[in-house]
Amino acid sequence: MDLNLEAVSKITVPHILDRKLRSAKITCLTAYDYPTARLVDEAGIDIILVGDSLAQVVLGYDSTLPVTVDEMLHHLRAARRATRRALLVADLPYGAYHLGETEALRASVRFVKEGGAEAVKLEGGRKRSAIIRRLVEAEIPVMGHIGLTPQSVHAMGGYRVQGKSFESATDLVADAQAVEDAGAFALVLEGIPRELAAIITERLRIPTIGIGAGPGCDGQVLVLHDLVGLSFQPPAKFVRPYANLAGTLREALARFRDDVQAGRYPDDRESYHWPASLREQFEKVRI
Numbered sequence: 044m045d046l047n048l049e050a051v052s053k054i055t056v057p058h059i060l061d062r063k064l065r066s067a068k069i070t071c072l073t074a075y076d077y078p079t080a081r082l083v084d085e086a087g088i089d090i091i092l093v094g095d096s097l098a099q100v101v102l103g104y105d106s107t108l109p110v111t112v113d114e115m116l117h118h119l120r121a122a123r124r125a126t127r128r129a130l131l132v133a134d135l136p137y138g139a140y141h142l143g144e145t146e147a148l149r150a151s152v153r154f155v156k157e158g159g160a161e162a163v164k165l166e167g168g169r170k171r172s173a174i175i176r177r178l179v180e181a182e183i184p185v186m187g188h189i190g191l192t193p194q195s196v197h198a199m200g201g202y203r204v205q206g207k208s209f210e211s212a213t214d215l216v217a218d219a220q221a222v223e224d225a226g227a228f229a230l231v232l233e234g235i236p237r238e239l240a241a242i243i244t245e246r247l248r249i250p251t252i253g254i255g256a257g258p259g260c261d262g263q264v265l266v267l268h269d270l271v272g273l274s275f276q277p278p279a280k281f282v283r284p285y286a287n288l289a290g291t292l293r294e295a296l297a298r299f300r301d302d303v304q305a306g307r308y309p310d311d312r313e314s315y316h317w318p319a320s321l322r323e324q325f326e327k328v329r330i
């Protein structure tokens with residue numbers, strides 16, 4: 044089978060695996076609605092992740108923990124309608140796979156059947172092996188996620204870089220191997236030192252996709268709103284802001300407000316017009 048990536052019109056799981064063999068970098072961004080998913084897809088990004096970061100970025104929660112399967116599904120459907128080429132991956136939110144394998148399968152099947160997801164992502168290493176196996180057996184491709192896993196914020200005592208001691212680094216190597224052995228097709232490495240990410244990347248056959256894990260990963264993922272400067276938190280160390288959309292929006296909103304208040308908007312070109320005959324008719328009857 045020819046998996047030449049430049050020629051494909053649709054990215055699939057085999058294409059993502061093939062990237063590792065070709066040493067071709069994988070691009071991944073979050074998107075949670077039709078316009079952003081459409082722009083990301085049209086930009087040729089390989090993977091669109093409907094991440095549970097939507098809890099913070101779009102829904103205004105303090106952490107990712109409150110977002111529900113139904114809320115994720117609502118956003119997933121919108122992203123689905125916009126996505127043509129990218130692989131569409133849906134994040135299993137906190138609670139969707141912590142009650143057991145059957146719950147995990149139920150939520151994942153909903154994401155596939157009702158939301159059009161092509162894969163699901165979940166956080167955790169060795170302790171998620173059985174769940175990953177169960178989903179893979181049910182024909183649902185799984186993306187793993189280890190390191191700084193935001194759903195473990197309380198257990199970690201905050202959002203802290205992981206793998207900074209020999210012990211925690213070897214734990215993460217074992218977690219990465221377990222995720223691969225369980226059948227995942229890719230692994231997100233978040234918030235770990237670049238040296239550790241490079242070692243994990245070298246040892247695995249599946250691609251690693253880094254966020255705050257340095258340049259040695261097989262691909263990179265960012266939260267779209269961080270990348271375009273549309274979040275209200277100071278950006279993390281690893282974020283490179285490629286645009287300042289919040290600034291652009293603020294300026295546009297202020298101009299609209301000023302124009303309306305000063306009577307400059309709408310002008311004649313921005314208004315619909317009667318034909319002259321209708322105006323005359325109205326003037327005659329004076330209603």
Ligand code: KIV
Pocket residue numbers: 073092093094095096097134188231233254264265266
């Ligand atoms: O939810 C999310 O956006 C994620 C990425 C940060 C990988 O899990």
